[in-house]
Amino acid sequence: xxxxxxxxxxxxxxxxxxxxxxxxxxxxxxxxxxxxxxxxxxxxxxxxxxxxxxxxxxxxxxxxxxxxxxxxxxxxxxxxxxxxxxxxxxxxxxxxxxxxxxxxxxxxxxxx
Numbered sequence: 001x002x003x004x005x006x007x008x009x010x011x012x013x014x015x016x017x018x019x020x021x022x023x024x025x026x027x028x029x030x031x032x033x034x035x036x037x038x039x040x041x042x043x044x045x046x047x048x049x050x051x052x053x054x055x056x057x058x059x060x061x062x063x064x065x066x067x068x069x070x071x072x073x074x075x076x077x078x079x080x081x082x083x084x085x086x087x088x089x090x091x092x093x094x095x096x097x098x099x100x101x102x103x104x105x106x107x108x109x110x111x112x
Contacts, residue, residue, distance in 0.1 A: 024050070030046075030091040034095045035098055042088070048084075053077060074103045
């Protein structure tokens with residue numbers, strides 16, 4: 001039986017399982033074009049987060065999903081997948097901006 005918290009956790013877990021597989025191709029693409037130190041650092045941190053999310057021993061064996069400790073563990077694990085995805089996305093977008101020679105800041109708009 002799923003209560004409101006367990007149902008929310010199940011939806012978040014499903015969202016997380018959609019996020020993490022999308023991060024792997026982004027990681028591979030970003031590794032090809034990331035050149036700056038900040039992009040490389042973001043890639044390293046993103047890869048660590050994604051790998052830790054993928055670690056099969058993370059969590060409790062045969063735990064009740066309604067137990068607060070199991071829910072907390074699951075939320076902490078899911079946060080890694082989301083953080084890894086965001087870091088890898090940042091590194092890729094930054095590298096593509098640099099490759100395209102896009103300006104790093106928008107010029108100030110002056111009012112007439």
